[in-house]
Amino acid sequence: xxxxxxxxxASGREAAGGGEPPRDEDGWIGAIARRFPPGPRVRVGxxxxxxxxxxxxxxVVLKTDTVIDGVDFRLAACGARxxxxxxxxxxxxxxxxxxxxxxxxxxxxxxPRGIDFATFDAxxxxxxxxxxETDCEVVGGDTSVADAPLVLTVAAIGEPGPHGVxxxxxxxxxxxxxxxxxxxxxxxxxxxxxxxxxxEAQVLAALGVPAAMMxxxxxxxxxxxxxxxxxxxxxxxxxxxxxxxxxxxRLADGVAPWRHALDDGEDFELLLAHxxxxxxxxxxxxxxxxxxxxxxxxxxxxxxxxxxxxxRTVPLRRGGFDxxxxxxxxxxxx
Amino acid sequence: xxxxxxxxxASGREAAGGGEPPRDEDGWIGAIARRFPPGPRVRVGxxxxxxxxxxxxxxVVLKTDTVIDGVDFRLAACGARxxxxxxxxxxxxxxxxxxxxxxxxxxxxxxPRGIDFATFDAxxxxxxxxxxETDCEVVGGDTSVADAPLVLTVAAIGEPGPHGVxxxxxxxxxxxxxxxxxxxxxxxxxxxxxxxxxxEAQVLAALGVPAAMMxxxxxxxxxxxxxxxxxxxxxxxxxxxxxxxxxxxRLADGVAPWRHALDDGEDFELLLAHxxxxxxxxxxxxxxxxxxxxxxxxxxxxxxxxxxxxxRTVPLRRGGFDxxxxxxxxxxxx
Numbered sequence: 001x002x003x004x005x006x007x008x009x010a011s012g013r014e015a016a017g018g019g020e021p022p023r024d025e026d027g028w029i030g031a032i033a034r035r036f037p038p039g040p041r042v043r044v045g046x047x048x049x050x051x052x053x054x055x056x057x058x059x060v061v062l063k064t065d066t067v068i069d070g071v072d073f074r075l076a077a078c079g080a081r082x083x084x085x086x087x088x089x090x091x092x093x094x095x096x097x098x099x100x101x102x103x104x105x106x107x108x109x110x111x112p113r114g115i116d117f118a119t120f121d122a123x124x125x126x127x128x129x130x131x132x133e134t135d136c137e138v139v140g141g142d143t144s145v146a147d148a149p150l151v152l153t154v155a156a157i158g159e160p161g162p163h164g165v166x167x168x169x170x171x172x173x174x175x176x177x178x179x180x181x182x183x184x185x186x187x188x189x190x191x192x193x194x195x196x197x198x199x200e201a202q203v204l205a206a207l208g209v210p211a212a213m214m215x216x217x218x219x220x221x222x223x224x225x226x227x228x229x230x231x232x233x234x235x236x237x238x239x240x241x242x243x244x245x246x247x248x249x250r251l252a253d254g255v256a257p258w259r260h261a262l263d264d265g266e267d268f269e270l271l272l273a274h275x276x277x278x279x280x281x282x283x284x285x286x287x288x289x290x291x292x293x294x295x296x297x298x299x300x301x302x303x304x305x306x307x308x309x310x311x312r313t314v315p316l317r318r319g320g321f322d323x324x325x326x327x328x329x330x331x332x333x334x
Numbered sequence: 335x336x337x338x339x340x341x342x343x344a345s346g347r348e349a350a351g352g353g354e355p356p357r358d359e360d361g362w363i364g365a366i367a368r369r370f371p372p373g374p375r376v377r378v379g380x381x382x383x384x385x386x387x388x389x390x391x392x393x394v395v396l397k398t399d400t401v402i403d404g405v406d407f408r409l410a411a412c413g414a415r416x417x418x419x420x421x422x423x424x425x426x427x428x429x430x431x432x433x434x435x436x437x438x439x440x441x442x443x444x445x446p447r448g449i450d451f452a453t454f455d456a457x458x459x460x461x462x463x464x465x466x467e468t469d470c471e472v473v474g475g476d477t478s479v480a481d482a483p484l485v486l487t488v489a490a491i492g493e494p495g496p497h498g499v500x501x502x503x504x505x506x507x508x509x510x511x512x513x514x515x516x517x518x519x520x521x522x523x524x525x526x527x528x529x530x531x532x533x534e535a536q537v538l539a540a541l542g543v544p545a546a547m548m549x550x551x552x553x554x555x556x557x558x559x560x561x562x563x564x565x566x567x568x569x570x571x572x573x574x575x576x577x578x579x580x581x582x583x584r585l586a587d588g589v590a591p592w593r594h595a596l597d598d599g600e601d602f603e604l605l606l607a608h609x610x611x612x613x614x615x616x617x618x619x620x621x622x623x624x625x626x627x628x629x630x631x632x633x634x635x636x637x638x639x640x641x642x643x644x645x646r647t648v649p650l651r652r653g654g655f656d657x658x659x660x661x662x663x664x665x666x667x668x
Contacts, residue, residue: 021451025477028451032458036465036472041438051473053438056493058390062473064398064440064489068480104375104387106398108487110444117355117362124366131370138370139385139396143359146402148482153442155398155489159390 026226047230048167049097049214050158061100061158061165065091069112069149073192080119080150082192084109084126085133087152090217092134093196093268097215099166099205100158102136102198110144110151123152134196163205170211171231171273173300178292181269183220184260185247191266201270203288207281210272219265220295221319225305227271234301237262237316239309243293258309263319273298360560381564382501383431383548384492395434395492395499399425403446403483407526414453414484416526418443418460419467421486424551426468427530427602431549433500433539434492436470436532444478444485457486468530497539504545505565505607507634512626515603517554518594519581525600535604537622541615544606553599554629556652559639561605568635571596571650573643577627592643597653607632 022031029046038045043059044052050063067087069075075083084107092102107127111120131138136156171177180200197215204210214227220237228235242261251260277285277292285292296308305316356365363380372379377393378386384397401424403409407417418441426436441461445454465472470490505511514534531549538544546565550557554571562569576595585594611619611626619626630642639650 028454029475029477031451032455035458035462038473039471041471042473045473046475051438051440053471053473053491055389055394055437055491056392058392060389060394060438060491062438062440062489062491064442064474064487065476066442066444066478066487068444068478068482071478071480103389104385104394104396106385106396106489108398108400108442108489110400110402110485117365120362121366124369128369137373137375137387139372139376139379139387140398141363141380142399142487143363144400144402144405146405146483146485148402148485149480151444151480151482151485153398153400153476153487153489155396155440155442155487157387157389157394157396157491 044165044167049094050100052098052160052165059160059165061095061098061160062155063091063094064153064155065094066151066153068151075150078192080122081126081129083150084123084152085130086192087154088127088130088136089134089194089196090268091154091156092130092136092198093215093217095156095158096196096198096201097213097270098158099161099163099201099210099213101161102134102156102158104137104139105131105154105156106140107138108142108153110146110148112150113145113147115145134198161202161205163208166205166210166213168212168214168227168230171227171233171298172211173233173298175211175273175275175298176294177224177235177237177271177273177296177298178294179216179243179269179271180290180292181267182243182245182261182293183216183267183269184245184257184264185251186264186266188247188250190247194268196268197270200290203285203290204272207284209274209277209281211275212273214271216267216269216271217265219263219319220271221262221316223271225316225318227273228305229303231273232302234299234304235296236299236306236308236313237296239307241295259319378499378501383428384434386432386494386499393494393499395429395432395494396489397425397428398487398489399428400485400487402485409484412526414456415460415463417484418457418486419464420526421488422461422464422470423468423528423530424602425488425490426464426470426532427549427551429490429492430530430532430535431547431604432492433495433497433535433544433547435495436468436490436492438471438473439465439488439490440474441472442476442487444480444482446484447479447481449479468532495536495539497542500539500544500547502546502548502561502564505561505567505632506545507567507632509545509607509609509632510628511558511569511605511607511630511632512628513550513577513603513605514624514626515601516577516579516595516627517550517601517603518579518591518598519585520598520600522581522584524581528602530602531604534624537619537624538606541618543608543611543615545608547604547606550601550603550605551599553597553653554605555596555650557605559650559652561607562639563637565607566636568633568638568640569630570633570640570642570647571630573641575629593653
């Protein structure tokens with residue numbers, strides 16, 4: 001994942017058919033998934049924000065995520081402490097997307113050769129920050145030194161909340177699509193400082209709102225098709241409804257603000273499909289300080305994700321970040 | 335970790351005292367450990383092979399480990415499949431060392447830019463191999479591309495075996511120190527092909543043998559002081575008792591074979607402290623095809639680890655691999 005603006009060359013991102021190797025990240029991962037059929041212990045497997053594993057009569061939610069200097073942050077700009085905090089927060093965000101409660105994590109750091117102790121200690125401070133903020137205790141780790149950029153991997157376990165987990169698979173035609181906050185422009189700093197939506201997910205789950213849910217890491221235009229595919233449905237996004245974060249105005253790059261909201265990555269808000277909200281549910285969400293911004297609707301056109309903009313309906317182009325296709329300019333590191 | 339021969343410059347590896355920054359891997363990690371005091375959920379925390387976290391009335395054993403091209407394997411020599419299998423096996427080895435049963439894992443791969451799909455698929459095949467061999471199912475993963483060598487991180491969860499977990503902390507003066515197999519020369523290939531001692535650990539635990547246990551990843555001379563420190567005891571190694579793997583003879587480098595057994599890393603045998611074995615226990619171990627090689631004894635000299643060799647007793651020098659001090663020649667990749 002990485003925050004960035006729209007990609008003018010983002011058309012034609014479909015996975016190659018026939019005998020050719022797959023051409024994008026989802027295609028590569030899809031092609032190897034056959035090697036890992038879910039066994040009897042797996043309640044939720046590949047293709048969701050996190051896995052759910054049956055464990056001695058309980059369910060454990062398990063997730064790993066990696067951030068890299070030059071891809072997901074710029075160490076020289078943001079410092080080691082912010083980088084490590086981000087590494088932990090992106091993993092916890094995936095637990096939140098499953099409506100799980102973070103419990104513990106282990107961290108791995110590949111340190112560039114010649115790193116000094118002060119930088120190492122700042123990494124530890126960042127992990128400490130993230131752990132305290134998300135109640136996801138660091139219980140172990142691994143350190144290596146290599147001729148490599150800084151690589152931070154966090155693996156976390158969580159417990160299903162009292163109302164169970166939510167996956168990407170429950171969206172049904174006619175449902176609304178909503179997000180928990182304004183989108184776009186996270187590259188200016190929010191990609192480092194965001195708070196994983198653990199609390200918001202619990203509030204939503206307690207009210208029975210989300211039928212399907214995920215976190216927005218690669219951008220709505222990349223992530224929504226994943227949710228739709230996993231649910232076997234289509235989706236339509238309403239450009240004029242997209243909540244645009246004030247940061248987008250500061251980008252001042254001539255790109256339409258709604259397109260930043262659609263394509264920029266690393267907002268780490270929740271995207272959810274849900275039945276239309278009752279007045280009572282709206283009131284309960286407001287009382288709990290959880291805001292839903294409706295961005296579109298679920299359709300019956302399996303796999304078809306469209307964009308409604310200026311009176312036209314067009315296929316949604318994926319403008320988000322793809323690790324296997326893109327050489328990103330990279331974030332500024334805020 | 336990395337397999338290698340003895341380090342002629344291995345003296346004076348003690349962590350720096352006073353106001354200086356710590357000088358080795360254990361020192362750096364010890365210096366940041368204060369940031370992560372164990373919370374109420376932590377049954378076993380930092381400083382052991384894996385963490386044990388109380389989880390909704392059950393204990394989850396959690397561990398992560400990372401391997402890197404050029405440090406822990408050479409991709410061009412061993413291939414992606416063997417590298418990925420190793421990544422999974424080194425993590426499972428730590429679960430084994432706790433007498434835990436592997437249950438599931440998540441994998442993270444940092445892929446060098448320009449990697450082809452065949453290599454990616456071979457990585458998946460290697461993870462599949464490791465998962466099948468160790469009954470540790472791959473339930474999720476994360477893929478990134480960077481200007482970096484191949485970095486593979488595996489985080490696994492395990493369940494305490496029916497006889498509970500074993501930590502590094504239970505060694506007591508007068509106990510024997512034993513290993514589960516011959517040591518040294520893993521650089522010739524065993525560092526890639528070893529089988530984590532999951533079964534052996536269960537047999538030993540069922541017989542009540544291990545009072546303290548760990549896996550040998552960085553070499554006996556580096557790992558034993560860690561076990562001794564964690565138990566608050568001393569230890570003495572008997573050079574003549576060290577079981578030398580036949581691979582050592584193939585190294586033919588003029589170094590005493592027992593020194594390879596002492597210093598080479600990545601044997602991934604279990605090291606355990608235990609009360610002297612009864613005849614009945616010996617018979618039960620033999621019947622289960624588990625062999626213990628006695629390598630020394632636990633002493634009361636807290637922190638003092640010595641080597642008995644040629645009639646002399648000298649302080650044990652740490653000759654194993656230290657990520658923060660060494661620039662290894664690196665393994666040949668078998």
